[in-house]
Amino acid sequence: MDATFTAEQEEIRRTLRELLLKRCGPEEVRTAVRSEAGYDSALWETLAQQLGLPGLAFPEAYGGVGCSVTELALASEELGRSLAPSPLLATAVLGAPLLLALGSEDQRAALLPRIASGELTAALAVPGASLTTALGLTGDNRGDWAGGGRAGGVQARRTDGGWRLYGQADQVLDGHSAGLLLVAAHTGGFARSRTLLFLVRDSLGRDGSGGSAGVTRVRLTSLDETRSQARIQLRDVEAELLGEEDESSDVAGALASVGDSAAAVLAAEAVGAADRVLERTVEYVKQREQFGRAIGSFQAVKHRLADLYVQVQAARSAAYYAAWATAAGEERVGGLALAQALEALRVTSSEAVQLHGGIGFTWEHEAHLYFKRAAGDELLFGPVHRLREHAADAARLFGGGEVAV
Numbered sequence: 001m002d003a004t005f006t007a008e009q010e011e012i013r014r015t016l017r018e019l020l021l022k023r024c025g026p027e028e029v030r031t032a033v034r035s036e037a038g039y040d041s042a043l044w045e046t047l048a049q050q051l052g053l054p055g056l057a058f059p060e061a062y063g064g065v066g067c068s069v070t071e072l073a074l075a076s077e078e079l080g081r082s083l084a085p086s087p088l089l090a091t092a093v094l095g096a097p098l099l100l101a102l103g104s105e106d107q108r109a110a111l112l113p114r115i116a117s118g119e120l121t122a123a124l125a126v127p128g129a130s131l132t133t134a135l136g137l138t139g140d141n142r143g144d145w146a147g148g149g150r151a152g153g154v155q156a157r158r159t160d161g162g163w164r165l166y167g168q169a170d171q172v173l174d175g176h177s178a179g180l181l182l183v184a185a186h187t188g189g190f191a192r193s194r195t196l197l198f199l200v201r202d203s204l205g206r207d208g209s210g211g212s213a214g215v216t217r218v219r220l221t222s223l224d225e226t227r228s229q230a231r232i233q234l235r236d237v238e239a240e241l242l243g244e245e246d247e248s249s250d251v252a253g254a255l256a257s258v259g260d261s262a263a264a265v266l267a268a269e270a271v272g273a274a275d276r277v278l279e280r281t282v283e284y285v286k287q288r289e290q291f292g293r294a295i296g297s298f299q300a301v302k303h304r305l306a307d308l309y310v311q312v313q314a315a316r317s318a319a320y321y322a323a324w325a326t327a328a329g330e331e332r333v334g335g336l337a338l339a340q341a342l343e344a345l346r347v348t349s350s351e352a353v354q355l356h357g358g359i360g361f362t363w364e365h366e367a368h369l370y371f372k373r374a375a376g377d378e379l380l381f382g383p384v385h386r387l388r389e390h391a392a393d394a395a396r397l398f399g400g401g402e403v404a405v
């Protein structure tokens with residue numbers, strides 16, 4: 001493994017950091033999350049059209065840049081540093097890879113170039129709060145998480161005119177504004193129970209309202225406002241099967257593969273956030289005085305900051321390895337990296353609030369934004385102990401109470 005970044009990768013990092021320093025400070029973040037879209041549309045247009053972020057990791061044949069998960073992870077690390085709200089995670093990390101893996105040639109040709117240009121955003125709608133299970137990060141995704149034929153979840157019914165969807169999905173990332181929904185639904189009843197993915201195209205009107213008949217969206221109030229979530233209700237909604245009607249289609253396998261790469265990207269994003277909040281804390285303790293001297297000069301504070309630095313650097317190494325390994329075709333490495341990164345962000349942001357004293361959790365200070373990102377991400381993509389437990393089970397690390405050789 002060559003741990004040195006290429007000149008192109010360093011350029012992606014440098015260009016993105018410079019742009020975000022100019023256009024995505026704490027006040028800009030607060031303004032963006034209050035908007036109808038939940039993010040700065042002008043900044044998203046720049047990220048898409050000038051930097052090519054949405055299409056960074058898919059083929060040039062579909063309008064992409066042709067890079068790998070590694071470059072996407074480096075870009076996400078910079079977005080994490082500024083907590084920039086954007087539809088990149090929902091669109092380019094979750095939606096587009098599933099479309100690329102399972103979609104028919106016609107579906108790819110029609111949708112991926114629009115995603116690459118930033119014209120179209122996408123969201124993965126999973127029933128209930130089962131996103132990490134669906135992605136194979138905290139449980140077996142070959143179970144009945146999509147509904148299992150019982151009440152609840154999302155059900156798909158075949159009719160003469162195609163497919164119709166019924167049900168509800170919660171915690172859909174950027175679901176209130178996405179123009180394309182990829183909906184995981186149960187079909188086949190008990191006899192031939194299957195989970196399939198369906199497309200609901202242009203489910204949001206161009207003017208930001210309306211959309212497909214039968215689709216109701218409610219933007220949720222979440223702990224972390226920089227990570228927009230929505231509840232989507234589907235009532236007899238016309239849908240299109242993602243890909244061909246092939247019994248051998250491995251939807252669970254595709255979801256698990258996307259989950260592994262998404263975990264690597266999320267780990268890098270969390271590392272970026274942890275690194276930035278640690279930088280800000282170090283700056284503060286050098287300035288804040290107590291008993292006639294800067295509090296950063298006290299040995300107890302130095303030790304706490306040193307521990308945080310080690311934890312962030314360890315998480316960064318794990319995130320970079322996961323991105324490289326995923327790009328190289330290795331599996332089941334993203335979950336462990338994500339667990340370490342989420343833990344590093346939680347500890348670092350918590351210490352930042354403590355070391356900033358009374359101002360650390362006020363609306364005027366940015367420290368609380370990082371704390372809420374840490375708490376929100378662990379609720380969405382964790383908890384940490386379940387990520388580690390599932391990774392250990394998948395690797396068969398423990399068998400019969402003994403370590404498997």
